[in-house]
Amino acid sequence: MAMLIGWLLVAQGVIATVNGSIPLSETASIPSPQLSLGLAWSSSVPLPGIVLLSQSPPVLGQDSIPHPPLLRHEPSPAGNYHLILTLGRDAAGTQRTTASLFETLGDRCQQVWSQPLPHSYGPRLALVNDAGTVVLLDDWINVASPRAIVVMGLNGEVEAQYSFDDIVEVTGQSRAEVVDQADQGFWLGGEPELDRAGDRMTIPAAGGQLSLDLATGEMGF
Numbered sequence: 457m458a459m460l461i462g463w464l465l466v467a468q469g470v471i472a473t474v475n476g477s478i479p480l481s482e483t484a485s486i487p488s489p490q491l492s493l494g495l496a497w498s499s500s501v502p503l504p505g506i507v508l509l510s511q512s513p514p515v516l517g518q519d520s521i522p523h524p525p526l527l528r529h530e531p532s533p534a535g536n537y538h539l540i541l542t543l544g545r546d547a548a549g550t551q552r553t554t555a556s557l558f559e560t561l562g563d564r565c566q567q568v569w570s571q572p573l574p575h576s577y578g579p580r581l582a583l584v585n586d587a588g589t590v591v592l593l594d595d596w597i598n599v600a601s602p603r604a605i606v607v608m609g610l611n612g613e614v615e616a617q618y619s620f621d622d623i624v625e626v627t628g629q630s631r632a633e634v635v636d637q638a639d640q641g642f643w644l645g646g647e648p649e650l651d652r653a654g655d656r657m658t659i660p661a662a663g664g665q666l667s668l669d670l671a672t673g674e675m676g677f
Contacts, residue, residue: 527542533654537568555573555608573592576599577596588610600642602620604642605666616672620642626675627661664677
């Protein structure tokens with residue numbers, strides 16, 4: 457898995473630019489660039505042993521919160537899809553997260569899509585199922601986000617999107633009640649889970665469970 461993550465990062469262009477699919481049976485050691493936010497890797501990084509940088513998650517109610525990890529990797533349950541989130545600066549110098557979806561095909565890994573996300577510093581949580589459907593949950597910063605839930609299809613297009621107020625409405629509670637029951641971020645009550653088939657997600661919120669149909673994008677409580 458460590459080798460796979462390393463090659464995914466190479467494909468994303470975080471370490472080096474590679475066109476097309478990438479064989480997973482090779483190893484390499486390459487110079488490491490200086491990363492933003494005052495963090496850096498050592499002068500040479502062997503890809504099979506690469507370690508993702510991480511930081512403590514933000515805490516609700518704090519005036520200032522840490523940046524998200526520079527690199528985040530989320531595999532699908534069967535490992536056939538891999539979502540890579542990378543934090544960097546756009547042309548205007550604003551911190552933005554780019555999401556890239558990769559598919560493993562035998563001993564090769566092919567990029568499916570890649571695009572910057574509109575979230576401030578990226579989503580709080582991100583998951584991908586074995587059909588390549590990506591779900592982005594909440595904003596990294598503690599705000600009543602218009603992108604509290606975003607469902608993206610295999611082509612990278614947004615298929616469903618719900619705001620914090622949409623979540624409040626479906627729960628039948630007040631905004632304050634939903635926030636008060638959050639365990640992480642602005643409204644999340646815990647870690648989301650995929651069902652056995654991978655086509656429905658349950659998301660703890662407001663003392664109960666949101667239900668998200670990944671095929672239709674329909675949300676319930």
